[in-house]
Amino acid sequence: MSNMPKITTFKSLADIAVRFRSDLKDSDFVLLYAYNGTGKTRLSMEFKDRGKKGKKKGDTLYFNAYTEDLFYWDNDLEHDTDRVLKINTDSVFFNGFRELALEDKIFEYLQRYATVNFKIDYENWEISFSKEVPNPAYKPDNDKPETIVKSNIKVSRGEENIFIWCIFLAICELVIDGEESYDWVKYIYIDDPVSSLDDNNAIVVASDLSKLLQKGVGKVNVVISSHHHLFFNVMCNELKKKKCKRYFLHKNGAAGYTLRATDETPFFHHVALLSELKGLLPQENQTIHDVRIKTYHFNMLRSVMEKTATFFGYHDFSTCIHGIEDEVLYARALNLLSHGKYSIYEPVEMGDDNKNLFVKILSAFLKKYEFQLPEIITDEDTTQA
Known part of the structure; x- marks a missing residue:
């Protein structure tokens, strides 16, 4: 048993958040694997809240289920034609969003994962989507185009999630580049960005993310948590040459939580x-x-x-x-x-x-x-x- 990785018990998720902040004093990354229902999202919020004490903005840019809640649909129930995704602009997540015109950065990521296009209306803070679809009037012997653009569509849940993820990646670029609007960000915390993706796209997302975050080494510290074994292992392999802590989180009933270091055994889970x-x-x-x-x-x-x-x-x-x-x-x-x-x-x-x-x-x-x-x-x- 002496050769097994060390296990540490914690009474609460807040205690684990403190541990992660301590780890990041001499590490660039913390990678966490945990099953769904363990408390990963709550842990990300505990980490974020630790950085808000005495500060208006805090120090953590985070992506989790709450990030997705910053966007909501107006389905145009009256006419059922102009469906748009509304933006909750009260969040510091959107600091400098209008001035920095992120469409090009967002689209650069989005085209890797989805075939939809979008337009941001900064006056009404809403996003409209369009997509090329087969033209029902097309026939090989007529002059009709094979595809037409369908506008103001409601995209699938998976496309919506990946679009929001691409916005987050664009903002991460701004943080890493030292953009003044996001100079309050000292930590990036990412929880389960690939819950709606197949394995192939999970690999692409992990690869893109690791390349981006490695540009930020020395500028910002990062925590990434996931229940997706393939995504977790790709991140472990991509970041293995960086200063990186890796853990397996387990909920231990009323006793609290256990955290097992898996620095040499990324497949331990x-x-x-x-x-x-x-x-x-x-x-x-x-x-x-x-x-x-x-x-x-x-x-x-x-x-x-x-x-x-x-x-x-x-x-x-x-x-x-x-x-x-x-x-x-x-x-x-x-x-x-x-x-x-x-x-x-x-x-x-x-x-x-x-x-x-x-x-x-x-x-x-x-x-x-x-x-x-x-x-x-x-x-x-x-x-x-």
């Missing part, structure tokens, strides 16, 4: 996830009915198997259970039961039959692959913050 699943197995004095296994745990188990299959070079996760008894049944169960839209915020407990199936699959997997699974908390390697 996969093993930690499997360790957490192992903790669901019934103990000697428990029946299957006593074990609180939720429906979304099948999704988690499949995710672990997919990462294991990738590690071994397998084409399909089901290869991980090849050769064990009832492998066909187990593979079908994982395919079926891991595709439901199971929320970790409103978890539903499995029925006893599915619990039994889950336990059998997980036990067979753990028997076939002898992972060295850490305890999320241990008495001998935990220190009190």
Whole structure:
């Protein structure tokens, strides 16, 4: 156990925010991996609030779920034609927004991720979107154009999120370039910028972000938190030559939180996830009915198997259970039961039959692959913050 990364316990997210600020005195970056529902967004706000004491603007430019709330739709319910995204200009997020004319910077990023165009109306503080769409009147033998521009459209939720992200990247450029309107920014805190993106775009976002932020080394310190394993690992690899702290955050019920340093093991969270699943197995004095296994745990188990299959070079996760008894049944169960839209915020407990199936699959997997699974908390390697 002495070779395992150190775990530190914290009573509150505010205490972790203090820790991160201390880390950034001699580090350029803090990277944090945590599952959804752990408190990442609240932690970003605790960090921000620590910098507002006695200051009007604070010292942190942040991107999280609250950033997206600075924009809201006017759907033109009366005429259903002119839909625009409104801007809440009360936030310091938009300091100098009008004067600096950020459209070119925003579009430079946006064209990498989406095919929409936009226009900012600074008089009414609203954004209108347009997009090229197939022309229904076009035929190969007529002179109609193949595409037409559809204006004042309501873009998808994913396109809206990536547009707001591109605004944030443009503002980060201003911070790094020393623009006076953003000279109050000492820290940049980014929480889960890729929640609506596929894996390919997640890699592109991580790559673009790392290149931009590396230009700011020595000018601004950065915290990045995410539940997205691919995004997190790309950031770890891109920033590995910089002064960077890496952590895995785990919520420990009423006891608070644990923070495990993963400086040399950026893939630790996969093993930690499997360790957490192992903790669901019934103990000697428990029946299957006593074990609180939720429906979304099948999704988690499949995710672990997919990462294991990738590690071994397998084409399909089901290869991980090849050769064990009832492998066909187990593979079908994982395919079926891991595709439901199971929320970790409103978890539903499995029925006893599915619990039994889950336990059998997980036990067979753990028997076939002898992972060295850490305890999320241990008495001998935990220190009190």
